[in-house]
Amino acid sequence: MTGFAKDSLVRVKSHFPPSPPAHCRTPFYIRGCVGKIERICGAFENPEELAFGRVGGDKKVLYRVRFSQSDIWPDYEGSKNDQIDIELYDFWLENPEEERK
Amino acid sequence: MNRDFTARGNHDMGGLEAGTIDKDEHDYALWEKRVDAMMMLLSNELSILTVDQLRKGIEALPPDAYDNMTYYERWMASITNTLLETGVITTEELGSKMREIKPDFFSGMDSLK
Numbered sequence: 221m222t223g224f225a226k227d228s229l230v231r232v233k234s235h236f237p238p239s240p241p242a243h244c245r246t247p248f249y250i251r252g253c254v255g256k257i258e259r260i261c262g263a264f265e266n267p268e269e270l271a272f273g274r275v276g277g278d279k280k281v282l283y284r285v286r287f288s289q290s291d292i293w294p295d296y297e298g299s300k301n302d303q304i305d306i307e308l309y310d311f312w313l314e315n316p317e318e319e320r321k
Numbered sequence: 322m323n324r325d326f327t328a329r330g331n332h333d334m335g336g337l338e339a340g341t342i343d344k345d346e347h348d349y350a351l352w353e354k355r356v357d358a359m360m361m362l363l364s365n366e367l368s369i370l371t372v373d374q375l376r377k378g379i380e381a382l383p384p385d386a387y388d389n390m391t392y393y394e395r396w397m398a399s400i401t402n403t404l405l406e407t408g409v410i411t412t413e414e415l416g417s418k419m420r421e422i423k424p425d426f427f428s429g430m431d432s433l434k
Contacts (some may be wrong), residue, residue: 243373243376243380244330244379245376247328247333247383248329248333248335248336249335249336250335263396267376268373270371270372270373270374271371271373271374271376271377272374272377273370273371273374273407275368275371292336293336
């Protein structure tokens with residue numbers, strides 16, 4: 221699950237159990253989309269646990285993932301070169317070659 | 322693209338029609354600065370709340386409340402609820418302080434008893 225290299229392709233999970241009612245920090249519009257690892261930001265405490273006041277848990281690797289706007293929005297009218305970068309934790313990402321779970 | 326989603330939260334509005342966005346700069350009211358200062362004290366100085374708890378509390382607001390509250394009203398609602406949940410303050414303490422600051426705050430409600 222962890223350890224994506226820079227420039228590798230990743231898919232954002234559509235479902236992250238247990239969701240709901242857990243606190244979810246990955247925007248709705250990006251779930252299921254495929255992007256490329258732009259950089260590894262470091263490792264930080266999990267905001268989806270910190271949201272419940274649970275401080276001091278394991279650190280999770282945070283990636284900056286680059287997506288093409290026209291991949292995200294089917295009716296996108298801007299340039300084909302337009303991109304969006306979103307920072308996402310490793311547990312939200314999967315290998316797009318693998319069967320969708 | 323086959324995207325199957327868990328439910329979209331009311332706050333999670335990326336990609337939805339937003340209407341006209343007011344981009345004018347504006348000054349903050351004194352109470353707004355105080356709410357911000359209180360959050361900084363509770364998180365950075367006292368470690369009573371995490372900023373993620375603030376965020377969770379904001380997202381837990383009923384959709385109608387979320388849509389109609391201003392930015393710092395949402396902060397205030399979230400901070401208050403979280404401090405009550407975690408036992409830092411009691412409803413009685415909150416109520417008596419509100420009465421002290423604004424004695425007529427509950428006057429309309431008293432008549433409902």
